[in-house]
Amino acid sequence: MFKKRDNIKEVEEGKYLAPKFDENGLIPVITTDFKTNGILMHGYMNNEALKKTIETKEAHYWSRSRKNIWHKGQVSGFIQKVIEIRIDDDQDSIWLSVDIGDGASCHVGYRSCFYRSIPLGKIKNTQEMKIKFKEKKKIFDPKTIYKDEHNPTKL
Amino acid sequence: MFKKRDNIKEVEEGKYLAPKFDENGLIPVITTDFKTNGILMHGYMNNEALKKTIETKEAHYWSRSRKNIWHKGQVSGFIQKVIEIRIDDDQDSIWLSVDIGDGASCHVGYRSCFYRSIPLGKIKNTQEMKIKFKEKKKIFDPKTIYKDEHNPTKL
Numbered sequence: 001m002f003k004k005r006d007n008i009k010e011v012e013e014g015k016y017l018a019p020k021f022d023e024n025g026l027i028p029v030i031t032t033d034f035k036t037n038g039i040l041m042h043g044y045m046n047n048e049a050l051k052k053t054i055e056t057k058e059a060h061y062w063s064r065s066r067k068n069i070w071h072k073g074q075v076s077g078f079i080q081k082v083i084e085i086r087i088d089d090d091q092d093s094i095w096l097s098v099d100i101g102d103g104a105s106c107h108v109g110y111r112s113c114f115y116r117s118i119p120l121g122k123i124k125n126t127q128e129m130k131i132k133f134k135e136k137k138k139i140f141d142p143k144t145i146y147k148d149e150h151n152p153t154k155l
Numbered sequence: 156m157f158k159k160r161d162n163i164k165e166v167e168e169g170k171y172l173a174p175k176f177d178e179n180g181l182i183p184v185i186t187t188d189f190k191t192n193g194i195l196m197h198g199y200m201n202n203e204a205l206k207k208t209i210e211t212k213e214a215h216y217w218s219r220s221r222k223n224i225w226h227k228g229q230v231s232g233f234i235q236k237v238i239e240i241r242i243d244d245d246q247d248s249i250w251l252s253v254d255i256g257d258g259a260s261c262h263v264g265y266r267s268c269f270y271r272s273i274p275l276g277k278i279k280n281t282q283e284m285k286i287k288f289k290e291k292k293k294i295f296d297p298k299t300i301y302k303d304e305h306n307p308t309k310l
Contacts, residue, residue, distance in 0.1 A: 002281050005310045012308055017273055017284040020309075030194055032187045037192030039185055039241075042248035052262040057275050073241050082275060087286060088268040089261050090308035093197035095269045114250045117170055120212050120237060128157050129240060129276040133261075139178050151181050153167055153245035154175075155160045 001047040005091070020092040021047060022051050026062055027094055031105065034097040040105035041113045045094065048083075057082045059096055065152040071113040076145050078103035085118030102139075107152060160246070167244050175247040178201060181217055182249055186260065188267075189252040193275040195260035196268045200249065212237045214251055220307040222271040231300050233258035259296075262307060264293030 003018040005011050007135040011018055019105050033040055043061040045053065049069050054062040059080035063070040073079035080098035087094055108114040115135035123129065158173040160166050166173055167229035176182050181199040188195055198216040200208065204224050207215040218225040228234035235253035261268040270290035278284065294304055 002284070008306060008308050008310060009169055015285050017286050025207060028183050028197060030197060032192070032194065037187070037194075039187065039192075039250050040166075042183060042185060042243060042250075051278060051281070054275055055277055056195045070286060085273040085275065086269040086289070087262045087271055088274055089265075089270070093268075095194050110244075112243040113248075115244070118209060118240040118242055119256065120209055122210055123206060123250065126156050126206070129157070131172050134241070137180050153161060153163050155163060155166065 001051065011091050017087065018091055019047075019050065019059065019091065019094070020085065020094075026064075027095055029061065029090060030092040031059065031080065031096045033100055034099055037097075038078075038101065038112060040098070040111070040113050050094070052083065053082060054094070059098055065150070067155060072105075074148060076104075076107075076140070078105065080105070095097075104139035107142060108137045109140050109142050110138050135149065156206065165248050172242065173246055174202075174205065174242065174249070175245065177247075181219075182247060184241050184249040184251055186214065186215065186235065186253055188249045189254055190278035192252075193251070193267060194257065194269050194280065195235075195266070198305065203251070208237060208241065208251070214253055218307065220305070220309060226262075228258075230304060231259075231295070244270070262297060264297050265290045267295050 003016050003020045018108040025046050029043045029045050031040045046062040049060040049062050059072045061070045082098055084097040104111045117134050118131050158171050160173045180201045184198045184200050186195045199219045204215040204217050214227045216225045239252040259266045269285040272289050273286050
C-alpha cells in the first residue's frame with residue numbers, strides 16, 4: 001500500500017513515507033501522552049490501521065489477540081486523539097503522540113500500561129525478581145467497562 | 156531464564172518479573188530521554204540483554220541485523236545510562252528511561268531516531284506521502300564515528 005523501499009539513503013534521509021512491516025505485516029507503535037510525553041502503551045499496526053490513523057486522527061491498531069483492526073477506545077470510550085505521528089530512521093517503528101484527556105489507555109485500568117518498575121542492580125534470583133508499582137490508583141474498573149470482553153493478555 | 160508465566164492475573168497485577176519474549180526470543184524496548192521523556196529509539200532485547208541492562212545499568216540490546224548482543228554506545232561512545240526500567244501490563248514490552256547527556260542515539264546522526272513526522276489527514280496518494288524533518292541538525296557525522304561499520308537499516 002505504501003511506497004516501496006528500494007534505497008537505504010531514501011528510507012533514512014528521504015522525504016517519503018515508506019514504512020516497513022514485519023513478516024506478520026505489522027509495525028510496532030509507541031503511544032505517548034502529548035502533554036507529558038509519558039509512554040501510555042506499546043502496540044502494533046498493519047498498513048490499514050496506519051492509514052486509518054493518519055486519515056481519522058484517531059488511533060487504530062492491529063489487535064494481535066483478536067486479529068482485527070482495533071479502534072482504540074471503541075469499547076472503553078477512551079479514544080486516542082492523534083496530535084502527531086513520527087517515524088524512525090529506518091521507518092520500522094511509529095511514535096504516536098495522543099490526547100486521552102483524563103482517561104486511561106491500559107485494559108487493567110491504569111492510565112499507562114507501564115505501571116510497574118524493574119529494580120536495577122545485581123540479580124540474585126531471576127525467578128523471584130520483584131517489580132514495583134509506580135501508579136497507585138486505577139482510573140477505571142475493567143470489570144465495569146469491559147464486562148464480557150476477552151482479556152487480551154496472553155501467557 | 157526469568158519466571159514462568161503461568162497465571163494472567165499474576166502477570167498483570169503481580170509483583171514478579173515474568174517477561175514475555177516473542178517467537179524469536181525478543182521483547183520490544185522503547186528508550187526515552189529521562190529529562191524530556193522524548194523517545195530516542197525503539198529496539199529489542201533478548202533475555203541476556205535484559206539481564207545485562209538490569210545489572211550493569213547500561214542499555215544492552217539485541218541487534219537483529221548483526222545477530223548479537225549490542226552494548227549501545229560501544230562504537231559511538233554514546234552509552235545509555237539507565238535511570239529506570241518499566242514493564243507493561245502483560246509484560247511483553249519494556250520502557251527504558253536513560254541519560255545520554257548531550258549525545259545522540261540514532262545511527263544517522265540525530266539525537267532521536269524519530270526525527271521525521273507524518274502529516275495527518277486525508278491521503279491522496281500513498282506512493283507520495285511526504286514526511287517532515289523535525290530535527291534540523293545532526294549531533295554527529297556517522298561517517299566519522301562509524302567508519303566501516305555496516306549500516307543496520309534493512310530494506
